[in-house]
Amino acid sequence: MFSAYSPRAANAYQRINVETSMHTMDQHQLVSLLYEGVLNSIATARGAMARGDVLGKVNAISKAVRILEEGLSTSLDKVDGGELAENLGALYDYCIHRLILANARNDDALMQEVMRLIEPVATGWNEIKKSGVGAAETPASGQPVLVEA
Template sequence: MFAAYQPRAASAYQRINVETSMHTIDQHQLVSLLYEGVLSSIATARGALARGDVLTKCNSVSKAVRIIEEGLMTALDRDAGGELAQNLEALYDYSLRRLLLANAHNDDAMLAEVAHLFEPIAQGWNQIKTPTAAAVAPRAEVRVAAMAGA
């Protein structure tokens, strides 16, 4: 009557779910997820390195590299981004080289360095879209003033 658990079916459902959600999130949220993915992958690689789990370390560093190369670098708008896009591209390039060296030499300090480079950028990016109380208050005052004058 009921079929046994099918890992392939669950995997296919998960892929479809991820692909569907990718179409419903905005570009800002997508970049936030990419930054989160890089930081998470580096944290996993550092933990694996500490445990001596070479396979997980290599896979995690590879994941971080792919996110930077295929996600963050390709998302840069080099024409409209000006100096900021150039600086981010240089940072991404440097980070890629450090991740590859860290992987080859089992160097936790290099992994930590890249994480420390990405953390403030990810935090800043997340704060761009989050309205602060100071920014919301003037808008509310304008609406109240407009309603009072109407």
């Protein structure tokens, strides 16, 4: 009647939990999680590379690239975001290319470079919410639009 642990059932509950969380969090928090995901994936890739775990490195870099491409780049508000959205798009593209090169060359320095580029953006993004400053608004896209106060 009841079976022991079922990975399929556990995964179903995990998916429901993630989907529920995404519907209840605001767009600002979602972008924060995307930045965190990129940084964590790169850290995981660096660790895997240090251990000689090629598959782990490839999977972690792939995850970071997907977050940059599908999460952060596609959600940029290119209409109202102006120069800021343009600059973030260029940064994300540069980081994607550096990660691909880091993967091909097994180059830890390139992964560190991407982390150094993304960390201040992520920190700044998180500070916007903490400070409650009216100088930035978050439209439905979740990406910042600067507004003159």
